[in-house]
Amino acid sequence: MPPPARPGARAIRSRTSATWSGTSTARRTTTGTSGRSAPGGSRPCASVRRERRGERPGAPAGLRAGAGAQGRRGGGLRPARRAAPGGGAPGAETARAEPGDPPRPARRARPGDRAGGLDRRAPEPRPRGDRVSRVPRRHPRRRQSRVADALLRRLPGRGPADRSGGEHEPDRPQGAGRTDGAARAGIDRHHLDRHPGPARHPLLARAQPAPLRGDGGLRVGARLAAARRGGPGGRAGALRHVDRGDGFRRRPHAPALGAPPRHGGRGAPAHVVPPAPGRTGAGHAAAHRRRAGRARVDRPVRAAGADADPGRRGGVVSRSTTLAGAAARVADGSLVTLGGFQLNRAPMALVFELLRQGRKGLRIVGPPNPLPLDLLVGAGAASEIEFGFIGFQFEDGFVVAPQVRRAIETGAIRWRERDVYEIVQGLRAAALGLPFLPAPGAEASDYPRVNGTPVVRDGEAGGEVPIARPIRPDVALVHAQAADREGNLFVSDLFAEDLQARASRGVIATAETIVDRLDRPTIPASAVEAVAEVRGGAFPTSCHGHYPYSAPHLREYLAAAASGSPAAYLAKHVTGPADHAAFLRAAGGPGTWQAAPAAGRAGGEGEAALPADRLLVGMARCIAEADVVVTGVASALPMLAVALARATHAQHLTYINCVGAIDPVIARALPTSVDVRLLDRCKGTVTLPDLFDLARQGRIDLMFFGGAQVDAEARLNLTCIGDYARPRVKLPGPAGSSSMRAYVRKVVVGVPRHSTRTLVPRVDFATSVVSPRNLETTVVSDLAVLRLEAGRLRLASRHAGVSSEDLKARSGFPLEGEARATTPEPTRLEMAALRKLDPDGIRHRLA
Structure with missing residues (x-):
């Protein structure tokens, strides 16, 4: 049964011929106005009603003449259209059939008809008194709005x-x-x-x-x-x-989508734009259609300097370019932020190309990324730097970026150091278009004093809150695992690149490979200005899923930088090679990423505990069951302590590593805590900005900290020795310790070497201080355990074999407390688990 007429539509005239006593072929005429029944009074008989309608006596029901009838030659009649009750626009009637009418044959097929669409008869009528719908009839060949x-x-x-x-x-x-x-x-x-x-x-x-x-x-x-x-x-x-x-x-x-385009008009062939190589039409945008000789108004213009890409669709700008073309977009004096984190996925190919092109006057800002920053400063390409951490950790231990450190100590560069959270909030403010965002946490440190941090009045809680002004980089340099022809980027180990992309005016990227299409891009093409396919574009740093960082190359670079002559390294690896591919060939290329090391074998049971063992066991015992624990950068020993606690007494703790891995599997000790292989076997991931937010929400129970200096009031110094404006020794910086410590309930400070250089009466610079939110503050060293009581560190216990006189001589301030208390020795279970986790003895080298 055909569907009822859509409300409000004009009924389609029936083209079916109705025959009666030898009628001739139907002929279309103008439809008249339908007659109506008397509004009131007695109802006449059927014959009278039919006569009033103009029907001939003896005619079949439903066929009539007179007003509203369709005239035919030879007296032939056809079904008339009866007005629907309730009024309405003229022509909104429906063909009506009466009982006893002969079946209406379908009309013959005509040229131009589509298959299955020959019968255009009007639908069956609705019962008398039904309301005619006002929705228009669906067009047989046109999609409705x-x-x-x-x-x-x-x-x-x-x-x-x-x-x-x-x-x-x-x-x-x-x-x-x-x-x-x-x-x-x-x-x-x-x-x-x-x-x-x-x-x-x-x-x-x-x-x-x-x-x-x-x-x-x-x-x-x-x-x-x-x-x-x-x-x-x-x-x-x-x-x-x-x-x-x-x-x-x-x-x-x-x-x-995916259907072949139709002709734009009679005699005008459709214009088909060929898809990119390797693509099929299905699933992608249909080819644009235009008439012959018609120019498109919305054809975008190819950006200046962008290389032509024959695989792109006509009229769409290709962001794919060469490495030299991508680096050429960075102008002298630009404010640049660097993607990556520590020794992971740094945009080294772009940095090397900037140095080859002789870029000068760059201003650098961003999360901890010390190696490319050190290269730019050492080559004289950077004139101003702003950072939160300039150190990194690898197989040879912890290193402060040597050329940045030398430039700061000699006053050769303008610099500013602050907590990484303030930099993150500045990027967020720029991404949101706000004049500032609050950045609380570090107000009790010395950074507001030296940096002149602006504050606003907190009208609800009272007091003043530090704020971060927006940081709007001109360009963000990013290395990604993959990109597509549209310019979308995919980053599997996201740190803060998405935030940097939103805050920056544009992203210039390299990628290990460029594919035809990315299903789930991390950074959209709308934020990307150019992308170049550069295999090994992060070398000598690592790239998750592709290759590790190169410890031999790092040693070569550090040796050249420590000698005070980085020009030899630059001539050999940067300015000497013609491009990054030549550099990779000269340097031996990226290595193969090995799987995370398996667990070792437990050592001998009769071996005595060493100072590094007591240090790690003491740190592990601070972790309680079901604690949420966080470790930061350069925290290989705290990460090993977390693994030890999970293997012994705190199986249900939750561990968040600074690379963003939640509860990663740590089967064996690693030389660095920033190892992206932890992302391969974990329960979840977070980004670097998320980590700061978790602390402010009170969702972190315990965090490990370190310090070059620790004073009697448990203040920590990671900034400098001497005056801040012209330090004698530049330390790595706060990372996130200044702001994170204020929101953590339990603070554990690890001191691998208890000495008067480390435990001092008062720190030269207060990088992080005690907060009222800190319920417990514990300092664990290789000699003793100290706890903060009444605003001062007191001796809780000294390790076995350490005398009171020795402890007093190696402390820079008097230690009050239980002088006779002795720290319990590591148990057999703890030592067996520790030796299984670290069979190579990495802990002894790092401590």
């Missing part, structure tokens, strides 16, 4: 999109009067349905990218003049093109 009536009625500055007596306003009776043409809306839903997709409505135009918008020289929101008002006769207003005038109408909708 999906713009909601409620949305059209609520367009700002526009009235209801009326077309035929209130059909778009269900709450108004049909035929209750049309709005005057001069006051009606300027948007016609029936005209907008000719444009495909979300762009057919002005409010939804942004929901569709430019390559999917309609062609034909018209794009919603571009080159559209004010809509014409409706003219006489109730015709609704339509969109007007500024060049083509009022006669312009949009073309019918484009074919579905």
